[in-house]
Amino acid sequence: MDTIQELGEFALIEKIKTLFEQPADALGIGDDCAVIPIYNTNLLVTVDTLIENVHFFSDHPMEKLAKKAININISDIVACGGVSKWAFLSLSLNPSMKISQIETFIESLQKSCASRNIYLLGGNTAKDDKLSINITLIGQADKPILRSTAKPNQDVYLTGEIGCSACGFYAIKNKLSASDKCLERFLAPKARTDLIDQIKPYATAMIDISDGLLQDAEHICSSSNVGIDIFLENINICENQNLNDIDKITFGEDYELLFCADQKDRSSILAISDVKLIGRTNNSKKITIYNNGRIIIPKKYGFTHF
Amino acid sequence: MDTIQELGEFALIEKIKTLFEQPADALGIGDDCAVIPIYNTNLLVTVDTLIENVHFFSDHPMEKLAKKAININISDIVACGGVSKWAFLSLSLNPSMKISQIETFIESLQKSCASRNIYLLGGNTAKDDKLSINITLIGQADKPILRSTAKPNQDVYLTGEIGCSACGFYAIKNKLSASDKCLERFLAPKARTDLIDQIKPYATAMIDISDGLLQDAEHICSSSNVGIDIFLENINICENQNLNDIDKITFGEDYELLFCADQKDRSSILAISDVKLIGRTNNSKKITIYNNGRIIIPKKYGFTHF
Numbered sequence: 001m002d003t004i005q006e007l008g009e010f011a012l013i014e015k016i017k018t019l020f021e022q023p024a025d026a027l028g029i030g031d032d033c034a035v036i037p038i039y040n041t042n043l044l045v046t047v048d049t050l051i052e053n054v055h056f057f058s059d060h061p062m063e064k065l066a067k068k069a070i071n072i073n074i075s076d077i078v079a080c081g082g083v084s085k086w087a088f089l090s091l092s093l094n095p096s097m098k099i100s101q102i103e104t105f106i107e108s109l110q111k112s113c114a115s116r117n118i119y120l121l122g123g124n125t126a127k128d129d130k131l132s133i134n135i136t137l138i139g140q141a142d143k144p145i146l147r148s149t150a151k152p153n154q155d156v157y158l159t160g161e162i163g164c165s166a167c168g169f170y171a172i173k174n175k176l177s178a179s180d181k182c183l184e185r186f187l188a189p190k191a192r193t194d195l196i197d198q199i200k201p202y203a204t205a206m207i208d209i210s211d212g213l214l215q216d217a218e219h220i221c222s223s224s225n226v227g228i229d230i231f232l233e234n235i236n237i238c239e240n241q242n243l244n245d246i247d248k249i250t251f252g253e254d255y256e257l258l259f260c261a262d263q264k265d266r267s268s269i270l271a272i273s274d275v276k277l278i279g280r281t282n283n284s285k286k287i288t289i290y291n292n293g294r295i296i297i298p299k300k301y302g303f304t305h306f
Numbered sequence: 307m308d309t310i311q312e313l314g315e316f317a318l319i320e321k322i323k324t325l326f327e328q329p330a331d332a333l334g335i336g337d338d339c340a341v342i343p344i345y346n347t348n349l350l351v352t353v354d355t356l357i358e359n360v361h362f363f364s365d366h367p368m369e370k371l372a373k374k375a376i377n378i379n380i381s382d383i384v385a386c387g388g389v390s391k392w393a394f395l396s397l398s399l400n401p402s403m404k405i406s407q408i409e410t411f412i413e414s415l416q417k418s419c420a421s422r423n424i425y426l427l428g429g430n431t432a433k434d435d436k437l438s439i440n441i442t443l444i445g446q447a448d449k450p451i452l453r454s455t456a457k458p459n460q461d462v463y464l465t466g467e468i469g470c471s472a473c474g475f476y477a478i479k480n481k482l483s484a485s486d487k488c489l490e491r492f493l494a495p496k497a498r499t500d501l502i503d504q505i506k507p508y509a510t511a512m513i514d515i516s517d518g519l520l521q522d523a524e525h526i527c528s529s530s531n532v533g534i535d536i537f538l539e540n541i542n543i544c545e546n547q548n549l550n551d552i553d554k555i556t557f558g559e560d561y562e563l564l565f566c567a568d569q570k571d572r573s574s575i576l577a578i579s580d581v582k583l584i585g586r587t588n589n590s591k592k593i594t595i596y597n598n599g600r601i602i603i604p605k606k607y608g609f610t611h612f
Contacts, residue, residue: 005401034427095311121340136442
């Protein structure tokens with residue numbers, strides 16, 4: 001084993017996590033956000049990068065790219081039960097990029113930030129041969145919701161419909177037709193800020209679906225030391241026919257919320273619109289996927305970079 | 307005017323600054339760090355990017371690159387009179403990169419962070435065709451020192467020796483010989499954490515020399531609405547003979563501190579080792595450079611990306 005590709009993304013992150021001592025009074029590497037207690041509140045900090053021809057195609061509309069860039073960060077803050085406050089934008093740009101393009105990008109970013117009361121307070125600009133967008137977003141939460149606090153025998157819920165982003169990506173890549181909904185979900189996904197206030201009182205653990213449902217569910221399992229049974233027939237999966245269900249639920253980039261809650265809260269939670277009960281935690285420490293009573297073994301669980 | 311190159315880096319930043327409303331209770335775009343008041347202290351936040359073949363050569367030793375990456379951020383926190391606390395690392399990597407290379411990088415970064423009590427709390431990893439390093443660093447300062455608070459008729463001081471980084475870069479680029487000092491200053495510059503406690507009681511305004519002395523001095527002028535007379539003969543300039551003095555002082559990447567202070571504090575400040583009085587603020591709103599009594603008009607002031 002010699003290269004990063006052979007090592008893999010999560011082994012690299014694990015290497016970094018092992019090497020760097022984590023402070024006793026803050027939550028560092030290993031959740032959607034870092035959690036830093038300050039006086040009687042907590043700062044939440046998250047960083048995400050979008051690189052041209054890695055995360056997006058060169059013809060990704062700039063107005064939608066800006067929405068995506070800020071929403072994938074907002075989604076991390078939401079997944080920790082927080083409110084987004086301050087953003088920092090690092091832009092690497094090709095000097096031959098048209099001013100009108102970057103103007104469209106920053107105008108759209110401004111609208112997205114303003115509509116959520118997020119202030120852009122700084123960043124960095126650099127020359128590069130292509131466009132890269134790196135956003136650091138700082139939020140605040142009095143009581144953060146973590147990945148690591150699920151218990152066995154809790155219900156597992158998923159918001160919204162998943163797989164639409166996968167189908168949108170697949171259609172764009174292969175020049176196929178897809179619904180506006182699918183295209184929009186890949187090009188400009190929205191963080192579920194609309195649901196967080198209703199979910200927050202009940203969620204015992206939460207994560208956003210960025211790397212694929214199964215992989216993100218596994219993150220809850222490994223962090224909380226639980227297993228999860230997932231019932232495929234209960235998941236609201238995109239109806240587009242270009243991909244199969246496993247491909248749809250393992251692509252990621254849905255930015256829906258996966259959360260656990262006590263069974264006593266089930267009726268209250270199912271009264272929230274756009275939330276479905278899709279599984280149950282247990283002591284097994286692994287993910288088991290059922291499709292109408294039969295166990296399915298998927299070939300992959302989600303997206304990794306290397 | 308059609309491209310980013312024609313627009314220029316500072317006009318792009320100005321465009322962003324104009325578009326995004328800044329909050330009344332925090333200091334956003336336009337200083338070394340953003341300043342966010344939290345209870346009775348202030349968070350300082352800075353972001354910097356290093357891109358392969360833009361900011362560093364492909365054969366930049368990984369151990370030194372890590373030191374540089376964290377120190378250029380620490381330098382921004384120091385320039386605002388703060389203490390660095392929490393770091394976030396975004397790495398974009400070529401999957402064919404050797405594990406041993408990235409191990410050297412993260413081990414060196416860990417040492418630099420540990421020696422300054424900085425905790426790495428998160429970040430991001432992504433695939434790319436080359437190496438990019440983006441660090442967000444959060445610090446704290448009870449009384450931040452800004453660029454915008456210089457007054458006319460104050461003394462202007464510079465720490466250390468400048469131009470060494472320029473000479474180191476020039477030697478590496480053109481395969482010339484240079485002293486170890488020059489090479490080290492380009493490859494692994496150190497933030498002046500050693501001087502900040504002595505300078506802090508006196509500095510009325512401060513900036514670090516990242517883009518070149520004249521350009522960074524201009525940032526103080528425009529932010530504080532003052533002018534500065536700079537006396538070239540008083541500046542401690544690197545003795546390497548490959549570049550002329552103006553090229554040396556306008557290259558940047560020295561990470562020395564340029565600060566203003568009341569004249570009454572002059573003797574106390576000159577008692578600090580490695581600090582020289584190099585100029586004086588005035589009402590002119592522009593930089594004037596004197597060389598032994600004669601005015602010099604430099605062809606350039608510093609580094610811009612586009």
